[in-house]
Amino acid sequence: MNTSVSSLKGIGKESAKDLERLGIFFISDLLAHLPYRYENKEAQPVEQLVHDDNVTVEGVVIGEARVSYYGRKKNRLNFKMNSGGHVLNVVAFNRAFLKSKLQNEVAITVSGKWNRHRAQITAQSIEVGQVEEKRPYAPIYALSGRLTTRQLTQWTEDALAMTDAFPPERLPEALLERYKLPAISDTIQQLHRPTDKESLKHARRRYIYEEFLLFQLRMQAYKRSVRQHEQATPLQEDVAKVKAFMDALPFALTQAQKRSLDEIVHDLHQPYRMNRLLQGDVGSGKTVVAAIAMYAVITAGKTTALMVPTEILAEQHYESLQELFREFDVSIRLLTGSTKKSERKQTIEALEAGQVNVLIGTHALIQPDVPIPNLGLVVTDEQHRFGVNQRRALKEKGSPDVLFMTATPIPRTLAITAFGDMDVSRIDEQPVGRKPVETYWAKHDMFERVITFIEKEIRAGRQAYVICPLIEESEQLDVQNAIDLYEQLQQILPSVSVGLVHGRLSNDEKNGTMERFFSNHVQLLVSTTVVEVGVNVPNATCMLIYDADRFGLAQLHQLRGRVGRGDAQSYCILLSDPTSETGKERMKIMTETTDGFVLAEEDLKLRGPGDLLGKKQSGMPHFRLADPVHDYRALETARQDAQTLIQSDAFWADVEYEALRNYLSDTGALSGEKLD
Structure with a gap:
């Protein structure tokens, strides 16, 4: 309802400004401003009161109330009350105006903090006289400026009394019946003025489900609209050649790899463009799955591209794909920022002549002067490292099918919300014979023992990483910096070649040190988190x-994934003296599992969705009541319902779904607009 809140009694210019800061301009906004918690105002017998809890008791005043003044405009009100035969002390600050009303034997209801030892309540609210309408739960609202909870409660009550103030009923009768959900008018009433615990629970359930359903409908409608607008030619690969390539692989695919490959190939055969996220733990074999998909596209006479965030990673992919395609007639080219001009010119000429099957590179691939004719498939590795504009620029080079790969295990909850417009494949098992990395948690006083263990590994011909969190001293965080540690290790291990990589070094310096580490000229690499993505050194068996x-947790798991890439047993040692319970819990979880998806779910519980994906990049929608982690079951139900509705003919034709269709139209989802 688009009636201004200023039409409500008691809202003047100043109050209207304070309400505007909360995003409240109209009466409909006021009703959508839901309480963020409730105080239990249900009166309890004194025997059941718990020390230090917020409680509510009923009784009568005994004797006379006293007021003492202190400081400027400050006062303290004291009186005694009888509640069920118990004499209680009541203290209230800056409530002197109540003294005249608190006469002997007057009925009162007091809410506040209970101190059992003093038999005293420090009152937050005192209601004098018999309360006609007792409500067990008092709403507590987010406030701004000079607004008070009492004012917001009163204005909301006035708004609730207006019959035309409620939002329209969007959910069809069938869904309300199926899940036994209350009507939207009853839901809004109960959320602001709950009559009892059960009614409040049902109102919250209804509101959360509707928030998730509307969001999922937008995502699914957006996906449908994009598919209708982005037509593609179904792939016609040479099945015999693809089978020969798979048969020539030196290992058998896991069931998870086969399932993911089937999903990708199914997409390639559709008349719309693929937009799929391939999630797989470090070392789970995503690259092989992507290579098979690329080869299928190549056999159909199209070009493929693999785009990665760093030059080191581009070179590693170049070498591994050269190895995979060695026996097959596939032309692979590498293009990065440091490619020599003459090589770059040759690559561009080969591309223009249609002589390149696979182009691997960094964001240099999306430069306007790099033509990629007949582009059929783009694979991007570690897709969250690319900006939206970079990904879009690559898509615009001929609207190819797109496969995003990431080794960051994204919990199902986040995949459904943040990546709801994509299809998601998960490789959730490790190749046969892969030894899990043994993980240990050590305190700082064990540092020397840990270094002795690392030295033993290096003497056996292995290599090791030492990872530091920060590259310079910070007043807030007492973190030993990488440079100090590098110098310290050089002194402790004079016979070991120690290298150092951190964010302050130039690309040339970083790449030079990494090259020496790859070739085993550096045995121990001290690094900040720059080794997090994709670095592959099978001989490295130890990480501190x-x-x-x-x-x-997600970052620790990514780092741990740098070891355990060869046949030898690998180790990860977490050196840490955490003081917080969360810190201790993280260390414990890391030593208990090497499953990235389990860790991601735990990380989500410990940190919340915004932190996990990075607030600005998360794509996490803002919900008023719904919480994707806590309300995961409702999210999953809403996703399935939205999918069924969008795919059904009835949804687009029947009158009972008209309100939902109007919502999609109003939010731009039907015209291919993706709204955050």
Whole structure:
């Protein structure tokens, strides 16, 4: 209802400004401003009161109330009350105006903090006289400026009394019946003025389900609209050649790899463009799955591109794909920022002549002067490292099918919300024979023992990483910096070649040190988190993570994935003295599992969705009541319902779904607009 809130009694210019800061301009906004918690105002017998809890008791005043003044405009009100035969002390600050009303034997209801030892309540609210309408739950609202909860409660009550103030009923009768959900008018009433615990629970359930359903409908409608607008030619690969390539692989695919490959190939055969996210733990074999998909596209006479965030990663992919395609007639080219001009010119000429099957590179691939004719498939590795504009620029080079790969295990909850417009494949098992990395948590006083263990590994011909959280001293965080540690290790291990990589070095310096590490000229690499993505050194079997409690679980798991890539047993040692319970819990979880998806779910519980994906990039929608982690079951139900509705003919024709269709139209979802 688009009636201004200023039409409500008691809202003047100043109050209207304070309400505007909360996003409240109209009566409909006021009703959508829901309480963020409720105080239990149900009166309890004194025997059941718990020390230090907020409680509510009923009774009568005994004797006379006293007021003492202190400081400027400050006062303290004291009186005694009888509640069920118990004499209680009541203290209230800056409530002197109540003294005249608190006469002997007057009925009162007091809410506040209970101190059992003093038999005293420090009152937050005192209601004098018999309360006609007792409501067990008092709403507590977010406030701004000089607004008070009492004012917001009163204005909301006035708004609730207006019959035309409620939002329209969007949910069809069938869904309300199926899940036994209350009507939207009853839901809004109960959320602002709950009559009892059960009614409040049902109102919250209804509101949360509707928030998730509307969001999922938008995502699914957006996906449908994009598919209708982005037509593609179904792939016609040479099945015999693809089978020969798979048969020539030196290992068998896992069931998870086969399932993901089937999903990708199914997309390639559709008359719309693929937009799929391939999630797989470090070392789960995503690259092989992507290579098979690329080869299928190549056999159909099209070009493929693989785009990665760093030059080191581009070179590693170049080498591994050269190895995979060695026996097959596939032309692979590498294009990065440091490619020589003459090589770059040759690559561009080969591209224009249609002589390149696979182009691998960094964001240099999306430069306007790089033509990629007949582009059929783009694979991007670690897609969250690319900006939206970079990904879009690549898509515009001929509207190819797109496969995003990430080794960051994204919990199902986030995949459904943040990546709801994509199809998601998960490789959730490791290749046969892969030894899990043994993970240990050590305190700082064990540092020397840990270094002795690392030295033993290096003497056996292995290599090791030491990871530090920060590259310079910070007043807030007492973190030993990488440079100090590098110098310290050089002194402790004089016979070992120690290298250092951190964010302040130039690309040339970083790449030079990494090259020496790849070739085993550096045995021990001290690094900040720059080794997090994609670095592959099978001979590295040991990792020490310094001040491990400074990292989140997902980041620790990514780092740990740098070891355990060869046949030898690998180790990850977390050096940490966490003081917080969360820090201790993180260390414990890391030593208990090497499953990235389990860790991601735990990380989500410990940190919340915004932190996990990075607030600005998360794409996490803002919900008023719904919480994707806590209300996961409702989210999953809403996703399935939205999918069924969008795919059904009835949804687009029947009158009972008209309100939902109007909502999609109003939010731009039907015209292919993706709204955050």
